[in-house]
Amino acid sequence: MELSNYDSFPQEIPLIIEDDIFLYPFMIAPLFLGEDINIKAVETAIDTNKLVIVSVSKPGQEGKRDADSFYNVGVVGNIMRKVSLPDGKIKVLFQGLAKGKIEKFDSENPAFAFVDTIKPEPYDEQQIVSLIDVLREQVKKLSRINSKFPADLIKTIDENNDPVRIADLISSVLRVKKDEAYELFCELNVENRLIKIIEVIKKEIESFKIQNEITQKVNSKIEKTHKDYFLKEQIKAIQKELGTDNKKDQEIKIYKRKLKRLKPFMPKDGYKETRKQIEKLSRMHQDSPDASLLQTYIEQVLEIPFGKLSEAKISVANVEEQLNKDHYSLCKPKERISEYFAVKELLEERGIDDAKAKGTVLCFVGPPGVGKTSLANSISQALQRPLVRIALGGMEDVNELRGHRRTYVGAMPGRLVKGLVDAKSMNPVMVLDEIDKLGVSHKGDPSAVMLEILDPEQNNEFRDLYLNFSIDLSQVIFVATANDARRIPPALKDRMEFIEISSYTPNEKYHIARDYLIPQELQRHGLKKSEVTMSKLTIETIIAKYTREAGVRNLRRVFSKLFRKAAKKLLTEKETKKVSINTKNLVKYLEQPIFEIDPADKKNSVGVTNGLAWTAVGGDVLKIEAIKLNGKGVLSLTGNMGDVMKESARISHSVVKVLIDKGRIKVPQNIIPKSPKEKEEKTKLDSSEVYKRYDIHLHIPEGATPKDGPSAGITMAVTIASILCEKEVRCDVAMTGELTLSGKVLPIGGLKEKLIAAYKAKMVKVLIPKKNFQRDLEDIPYEVKKALEIKAVDTIEDVLKETLV
Incomplete structure (x- = not known):
């Protein structure tokens, strides 16, 4: 079939747009067409006996049919055969005859295009022959490297001398991108076209060389791996035969x-x-x-020590003996611990398996350094059970307790399981340290897991995610410690029995230092008792002037510092056989004293009152100050107060104003500011004018320290009353109590710490709420009660009678 058998060009013929393949004039190729416009073009060509032009869509324009979506040079040819397919598509056999250029395309009639045939430009035969020789050589190189290169193509181009046909044949088998293939297809300058094809073939040769090198390297590695595997298997087989691979x-x-x-x-x-x-x-x-x-x-x-249990039976006598041996004072906590284990011993003796008693949790609550963890150590020694300590402070990841699932990288069991492994026993004493400092984050809420661990109804089937099965924790004796029980979630609180450990008095600290801390620190520093002497007065001075704490941890550090210096002195000064530490040379060893609590003032003052405060490290004396300024009755508050304390200050201000109005607090006329006219007329003013004509500024020193709570209510009321009526407040009286609007004094917490602080500050009298006086005095150390006059107050008027001079 030739072009001469059809109408002459240029002419309008049907247009077929292919997405992938470039066809050449020498080709007879099948086309699978599914678009309606392409099918219409085929049917028109067959019905009217017309040629068609096949073009290719541009990259990213597949499926579109506008002037810019396809290349304007294609192949003109005829449809030899058409077959309809079941899915609505058609298969046609297309024969290419010549290259054609689309001169005009109307988007309103997209099935047709106005086309003219194109012919290559004239060329220099001698130059072309040389290029064809180079091209044939490059093609042969490519065929040797590329196993998929058509073998009969080399023979075809060797037997053919038409450069255009040779270029078409080679272009049809090259692996190039669509744009590059179109450049080779539409180039009319034969010389340029051959040069471009040679360059493409050279690139392909280099590409295949690199691919072959990579393939060889990979194959060699695979072969080595296989070789190693087979060698290992052979070695194993040989060892098995010899009986050594076991x-x-x-x-x-x-x-x-x-x-x-x-x-x-x-x-x-x-x-x-x-x-x-x-x-x-x-x-x-x-x-x-x-x-x-x-x-x-x-x-x-x-x-995991399944079945391994400490066989020693619980003995209350042993527990009491060990507690008394290791701890001075702490009578009430010791008694509570003894009662707890008395129940366990009784249940054990009578063979009663009380599941609820097995998992009950003791929680020691108190300031740092008072002996919470030390009590747990004593319990462990008395019961002859291993001790496991789990630090919970700042823990935010729930998987720290429950374990990580084995699907995660670096998965491990939870701390509880690891604790059992370390203890080599299923019934150790497990200390849950700082349970009040558990954190919450996106990784979960560890306190929720603690509910399961500490609940005797659930902890016999505690499921660790790493193990993927349940283990029994019901025989573990859990002991928790906390600085502030208020920070523990209520549901978790319900699982625990709280034992409060309060501050130590100076006398208790002295006995602890003499009987426990000093002998222990001497031993740790390699010193003999005869090599260091320290009088009772020296120890008391250290306690009073060099420590600021409720417990004795910092006191231990002070002794450690002293004994380090003593050890150095014994080594460097050979003539020294004994180091004597006394009040005269104490400054040499410990530098200047650090006063914990300022002693009571020796002079009564107006607008300065001694309050008592509770802190996480024990009690403290809180001096509350006030001044009055000419103004309109505004109350200003400073000193880093919390919201509750600010509310308490406003209540105190209101209560004092009510007392002035009722005449319960007498205000002298001479302290009420008067205008010149009132002075001249000698006008007698109502007592209420004193708080209407004065602004009050109430301040709590140490502004950098946050303060909150209602227990300074009566202290602030006394301060405001003192400054308004200009009466002095007794300097040797301290007080604590919450105040209501009706003038009632409500009970407070932390009484023991507050009274110890008053004792250290050498106060003479302390005012406390009546209910605290009735129920809490038995917990107060004898030496404190002996040194202080503790008086119960029920109303603010009782307080004012005892404080204002």
Whole structure:
């Protein structure tokens, strides 16, 4: 079939747009067409006996049909055959005859295009012959590297001398992008076209060389891996024959033997899970990446001391003896601990298995350094059970307690399971340190897990995510510690029995230092008792002037500092055989004193009152000051007060104003500011004018320290009353109590710490709420009660009678 058999060009003929393939004039190729416009173009060409032009869509324009979506040079040819396919598409056999250029395309009639044929430009035959020789050589190189290159193509181009046909043949088999293929297709300058084809072939040759090098390297690595694998298998087979390859088998046997021994004590799901993982490991190749993870899991499980229990029976006598041996004072906490274990001993003796008693949790609450963890150590020694300490302070990740799932990288059991492993016992004493400092984050709420751990109804089936089975924690004796019980969630509080450990008095600190701290620190520093002397007065001076705490931790550090210097002196000064530390040379060892609480003032003052405060490190004396300024009755508050304390100050201000109005507080006429006219007329003013004509500024010193709470209510009321009526406040009286609008004094907390602070400050009298006087005085150390005149107050008027001079 030739062009001469059809109408001459240029002419309008049907247009077919292909998405992928470039066709050439020499080709007879099948086309699969699905678009309606392409099918219409084919049907028109067959019906009218017309030629068609096949063009190619531009990159990213597939499926579109406008003037810019396809290339304007294509192949003109005829449809030899058409076959309809079941899915609505058609298959046509197309024969290319010549290259054609689309001169005009009407988007309103997209099935047709106005086309003219194109012919290559004239060329220099001698130059072309040389280029064809180079081209043939490059094609042969490419065919040697590329196994998929058509073998008969080389023969075809060797037998053909038409440069255009040769270029078309080679272009049709090159792997190039669509834009590059179009440049080779539409180039009419034969010389330029051949040069471009040569450049493309050279690039392909280089590309295939690199690919072959990479493939060879990869194959060599694979071959090496296979070779190593087969060699290892052969070695294993040889070792097996010789009876020497039994390491893995021996490990599996050991695991199975351990598991069999633990079976009576393990939970059923735990035994089943562990056996399953051992079987899985036995079938797994030892070089598999999962094998080491699986082996780690099995070893972790088999390390858990299932069935191992401390056999020593609970003895209250032993507990009391150990507590008295290790701790001075703390009578009430010791008694509570003894009662707790008395119940356990009784249940054990009578063979009563009380599940609820097994998991009850003691929680020691108190300031740092008062001996909370030390009490847990004593319990552990008295019961002859191992001690496990779990620090909960700042913990935010719930998986720290519950364990990580084995699907995560670096997964491990929770701290509780690791604690049991470390203790090598299923019934240790487990200290949950700083339970009030558990955090909450996007990783969960650890306090929610603690509910399950500490609940005797649930902790016998505590599920660790790493183990993937439940373990029994009901026989563990849990002991928690906290600085502030108010920060513990209410649901968690309900699981615990609180034992409060308050501040130590100076006398208690002296006995603790003499009987415990000094002997322990001497031993730690390698010193003999005869080598360091320290009088009672020196120890009392250190306690009074060099420590600021409710407990004795900082006191221990002070002794440690002294004994380090003493050890150095004994070593460097050979003539020194004994180091004497006394009040005269104490400054040399410890530098200047640090006063914990300022002693009571020796002079009464107007507008200065001694309040008592509770802090996380013990009690403190809080001086509250006020001044009055000419104004309109405004109350200003400073000193870093919290919202509750600010409310308490406003209540105090209102109560004092009511008392002035009722005449309960007498205000002299001479202190009420008068205008010149009132002075001249000698006008007698109402007492209420004193708080209407004065602004009051109330301040609590140490503004950098946050303060909050209602217990300074009566103290602020006395301060305001003192400044308004210009009466002095007794300097040797301290007070604490919450004040209501009706003038009632309500009870407060932390009484022991507050009274100890007043005792240290050498106060003479302390005013406390009546209810505290009735119920809390028995907890106050005898030496404090002996040194202080403790008076109960029920109303603000009682307070004012005792304080204003």
